[in-house]
Amino acid sequence: xxxxxxxxxxxxxxxxxxxxxxxxxxxxxxxxxxxxxxxxxxxxxxxxxxxxxxxxxxxxxxxxxxxxxxxxxxxxxxxxxxxxxxxxxxxxxxxxxxxxxxxxxxxxxxxxxxxxxxxxxxxxxxxxxxxxxxxxxxxxxxxxxxxxxxxxxxxxxxxx
Amino acid sequence: xxxxxxxxxxxxxxxxxxxxxxxxxxxxxxxxxxxxxxxxxxxxxxxxxxxxxxxxxxxxxxxxxxxxxxxxxxxxxxxxxxxxxxxxxxxxxxxxxxxxxxxxxxxxxxxxxxxxxxxxxxxxxxxxxxxxxxxxxxxxxxxxxxxxxxxxxxxxxxxxxxxxxxxxxxxxxxxxxxxxxxxxxxxxxxxxxxxxxxxxxxxxxxxxxxxxxxxxxxxxxxxxxxxxxxxxxxxxxxxxxxxxxxxxxxxxxxxxxxxxxxxxxxxxxxxxxxxxxxxxxxxxxxxxxxxxxxxxxxxxxxxxxxxxxxxxxxxxxxxxxxxxxxxxxxxxxxxxxxxxxxxxxxxxxxxxxxxxxxxxxxxxxxxxxxxxxxxxxxxxxxxxxxxxxxxxxxxxxxxxxxxxxxxxxxxxxxxxxxxxxxxxxxxxxxxxxxxxxxxxxxxxxxxxxxxxxxxxxxxxxxxxxxxxxxxxxxxxxxxxxxxxxxxxxxxxxxxxxxxxxxxxxxxxxxxxxxxxxxxxxxxxxxxxxxxxxxxxxxxxxxxxxxxxxxxxxxxxxxxxxxxxxxxxxxxxxxxxxxxxxxxxx
Numbered sequence: 016x017x018x019x020x021x022x023x024x025x026x027x028x029x030x031x032x033x034x035x036x037x038x039x040x041x042x043x044x045x046x047x048x049x050x051x052x053x054x055x056x057x058x059x060x061x062x063x064x065x066x067x068x069x070x071x072x073x074x075x076x077x078x079x080x081x082x083x084x085x086x087x088x089x090x091x092x093x094x095x096x097x098x099x100x101x102x103x104x105x106x107x108x109x110x111x112x113x114x115x116x117x118x119x120x121x122x123x124x125x126x127x128x129x130x131x132x133x134x135x136x137x138x139x140x141x142x143x144x145x146x147x148x149x150x151x152x153x154x155x156x157x158x159x160x161x162x163x164x165x166x167x168x169x170x171x172x173x174x175x
Numbered sequence: 176x177x178x179x180x181x182x183x184x185x186x187x188x189x190x191x192x193x194x195x196x197x198x199x200x201x202x203x204x205x206x207x208x209x210x211x212x213x214x215x216x217x218x219x220x221x222x223x224x225x226x227x228x229x230x231x232x233x234x235x236x237x238x239x240x241x242x243x244x245x246x247x248x249x250x251x252x253x254x255x256x257x258x259x260x261x262x263x264x265x266x267x268x269x270x271x272x273x274x275x276x277x278x279x280x281x282x283x284x285x286x287x288x289x290x291x292x293x294x295x296x297x298x299x300x301x302x303x304x305x306x307x308x309x310x311x312x313x314x315x316x317x318x319x320x321x322x323x324x325x326x327x328x329x330x331x332x333x334x335x336x337x338x339x340x341x342x343x344x345x346x347x348x349x350x351x352x353x354x355x356x357x358x359x360x361x362x363x364x365x366x367x368x369x370x371x372x373x374x375x376x377x378x379x380x381x382x383x384x385x386x387x388x389x390x391x392x393x394x395x396x397x398x399x400x401x402x403x404x405x406x407x408x409x410x411x412x413x414x415x416x417x418x419x420x421x422x423x424x425x426x427x428x429x430x431x432x433x434x435x436x437x438x439x440x441x442x443x444x445x446x447x448x449x450x451x452x453x454x455x456x457x458x459x460x461x462x463x464x465x466x467x468x469x470x471x472x473x474x475x476x477x478x479x480x481x482x483x484x485x486x487x488x489x490x491x492x493x494x495x496x497x498x499x500x501x502x503x504x505x506x507x508x509x510x511x512x513x514x515x516x517x518x519x520x521x522x523x524x525x526x527x528x529x530x531x532x533x534x535x536x537x538x539x540x541x542x543x544x545x546x547x548x549x550x551x552x553x554x555x556x557x558x559x560x561x562x563x564x565x566x567x568x569x570x571x572x573x574x575x576x577x578x579x580x581x582x583x584x585x586x587x588x589x590x591x592x593x594x595x596x597x598x599x600x601x602x603x604x605x606x607x608x609x610x611x612x613x614x615x616x617x618x619x620x621x622x623x624x625x626x627x628x629x630x631x632x633x634x635x636x637x638x639x640x641x642x643x644x645x646x647x648x649x650x651x652x653x654x655x656x657x658x659x660x661x662x663x664x665x666x667x668x669x670x671x672x673x674x675x676x677x678x679x680x681x682x683x684x685x686x687x688x689x690x691x692x693x694x695x696x697x698x699x700x701x702x703x704x705x706x707x708x709x710x711x712x713x714x715x716x717x718x719x720x721x722x723x724x725x726x727x728x729x730x731x732x733x734x735x736x737x738x739x740x741x742x743x744x745x746x747x748x749x750x751x752x753x754x755x756x757x758x759x760x
Contacts, residue, residue: 037221040259040297048388048419049373050346072518077613078621081571105321106314107513110460111553113426114469118555119571130311130321138225138255138759140324141724156721161685162621162652162660 036153038146039136043101043128046113051126053133058151063096063175065168066146068128068139070104071111076143079160080121086169087122094172098123103134103142149175220260225759227253227324231277236750238709239731246275247751253290253324267292270358279746280327281504282491283357290358291331302338307331310350312369312392313417315511316432316456316480320354325737326744328505330484331355332365346371354484356506361485363398365509390417390430396509398486400438406451407436413482427461438486439479439535441591444500446487450591452535454479454546456512471553473515478546478582478595481534482510505744515551516607517575518738519627521648522679522697523668527631528738529579529605535593542635543586545593548600549579568615578606581635606630621652633673644670658687666697676701692716697733723758 038057042050057064067083069076080100083090090096100123102112109129116125128134137146145168147155155171157164230250235243250273257266271287272280293306309331311319320330334352348369353360375386392415400409412435419428434454441447455478462471489501501507512533519525532547554574558565581602584595611625627646633639650664666679679697686692694714702708713730734748 039223047375047386047421048371049343050340072520074520081613081615105513106311106319106511107515108518109314110462110471110473110515110551114462114464114471114553114555115573116469117424117464118467118469119557120467130309130319132309135309135322136223136257138223138227138757140225140227140757157688158719158722158724159688159691159717161658161688161691162662163654163657164688166657167688 037151038148038153039133041133041136043126043133046116046125046127053126054151057097057099057148060150061095062149063094063172064148065096065098065172066148067098067100067123068134068142068144069100069102070142071102071108071115072104073142075160078162079143079145079165080123081119082162082165083168084119084121086165090169090172094175096172099126100124101126101128101133103128103131105129105131147172147175218261220258222256222258223760224254224256224266225757227755227757229277229324229753229755231751231753233278233749233751236731239748239750240706241748241750244278249275249277251277251280251284251324262296262298263294264297265292265294276327278749279744281357281501281506282499283359283501283504283506284327285357288358290329291333291355300340302336304336304338305334307333307355308336308350308352310336310348310367311511312348312367312394313390313415313430314458316430316458316477317392317394317413317415317434317482317510318365318367319511320509321511326505329355330506330508333360334365344373344376354507354509356484356489356501361507363396363484363486365484366393366395366397368393384423386419386421388419391415392417394482394509396482396484400446400486402448404448405438406448407438411435411437424465425461425463427459429460430456430458432456432480434480434482439591440481440486440488442537444488444490447591450535452479452545452593454482454534456480456546467559468554468556470555472550473552474550475515476546476548476582476597477512477531477533479535480510480512480546481508483507484509503745514579514605515549516577516579516605517551517553517609519609521625521627521646521664521666522681522695523666523677524609524627524629524646524648525738526668526677526733526735527629527642527644527670527673528736528743529607529631530636530736530738530743531579532581532604532635536635537586537588537591538635540588543588543593544581544601544635545584545586545595546582547579547604548582549577549604551575551577566614566616568617570612570614573611574609575611576606576608579604602632603630604632604635619654622650624649631673640672642670642672644668658685660685670701674699674702674707689720690716690718722760723756725756726754728753 038054040054042052045051104112143160145157146153154175157168233244233247252271255268257264268290270290272284273287276284291307293304295304309320320332322329332352332354336350339347350367352365369392372389375381380386394413395410397410415432417430432455436451436453438446438448439450458475460473484507491499493499512531514529514531516529532544535545537543556572558570560569564570580600582595583599583601586593607629609627613623615621625648629644631642646668648666652660652662654660662683664681668677670676677697677699681695683693696710696712698710699707711731711733713728715728717726729752732749736743737746
């Protein structure tokens, strides 16, 4: 027990002082298997990139992406914003990505982090998990989704 | 700056306790990284990482018939820290299972130690990495090393890896390592090579609306064999070829894998020198999608593809006086053969879960298998807004059908042998036919419903019966305001075996985008045994803000399989309180 306490204290020290504010330099694949760099391929000046981590089996993720879809044309024009949906499906469920994305007419750029390298580098434990990035800086993080919380995200995006 | 100085001192103190020089170095530069972040003028690099803690307090529960374990308080904690300076990155993960790991985790996860550590150089064309790494070749049927904390899996390789991409048309990977097992590594030396080749540009396919990519892999495992004159090589070679072709909205891809002759684990759990066979696996996937719909078909045949980093599984005595094998904890597995079935979110649809039979299994003369064959079909359709079936806001339909069978052929129990056909199917192991509809009906209401038909032959898994189950699920979400909502889900399962009929319900209240509370219960009202007719009631809540999340739960855990991504871990029945926390920085 004592050991655990010491351990816990040591654990929490560094995180009080610092916070990750940039995207890591990590490659993922697009739906044509091509390598995409999460940092250098999404670096248009002043454009807002919303990286949304999802999976075909994650119900709240699908709800979130469906909800954003309704407003996507409007928001992306108004705010110069692009949503990048990063699937963490592994080889069990990855075959479902292409038909789902097309069957649901998602207007998003879809990437695939199959062995979860990017998810691990960002220490993401639960999905949905959304990062808002502008000029390579992480501006906001939204963790989880409940019906309607896309409106909160929109309000935050408007401030950027 | 003061904080940074204190931090630097703490970091140095922390590093004093550990013996590994590489880690010393990482910590040291990390500490300087922390200092650096205070001073924005110069690039001193970047420090990042994460924390996850899962704490449980187990209690006695006479209704469930469980005793309080000897150590009722248990926790799994993970801390990872990485530091990047220009093209160099170094990092580690400390894991702490104190005073013991959560119930039924691998007994080799014990105490506090460094789980993984690495140093990496990354330029535009090269990545060179020493230490632990995760890797997957193709769909992982020969090699996948990964981490899943909920399942207690960390199968990272410890060694070296080079990735080289001379231009956008080629990706090469070369690696060597030993596989992590607990805080140690297993005895097998693993060698690997993988190539991805993109031909779209060379063959001018883009203009024609086409794309083609090819892949090749090699995985070798070398392990000394203890007995004389083994009938197989100490180095087991395996090869794989894959392709992916896209023509406008149509795609087809496939993978063929071959593993050389290797000794098979016999029914006593030891390595056989007489039962020696090669293994192979084939995967074919194709689909077509157009505006509003997508269809996908996957076929897979797997024969004798259990691939371990150490040929003979380790064994551990357990508290019940039995023996557990390292395979029970998914330890020492080099490849990934997931069940290709839909991963359901309903509680009751996760009671009869299928796990792919990847290897040879000779339980008794009636129950012999050497793999599996079968397929899965997915269909997605969106009914447009303002159409007859779409209504005001549109409707989403998903259909998924999967069936998996034993390999057809002849099997002999003594001496063990099999002769199987390539085409055709043997007895059915499992099927899952399901349909799901989700719909927004007004600005405030979202609803969903699904029907699932499952068949499961438990005789091949643990000698139990055949189960036929029908499940219905309905859920509705109502928004009081933009972010305050309530979700109610009701479930019912009729089943012919495995504790028979169940009912369940969930109520989730989202106070705002930060606070959520829930209560759920599943009730095994239809069991033949009166002491199994119990409620598994749970309640809890979570708070999340930015990168932080904290959650509490109080209630009962149903004994059985906890599955993530088609891989399952057995958990015993338990009752108690849990607290989990995670963040990143």
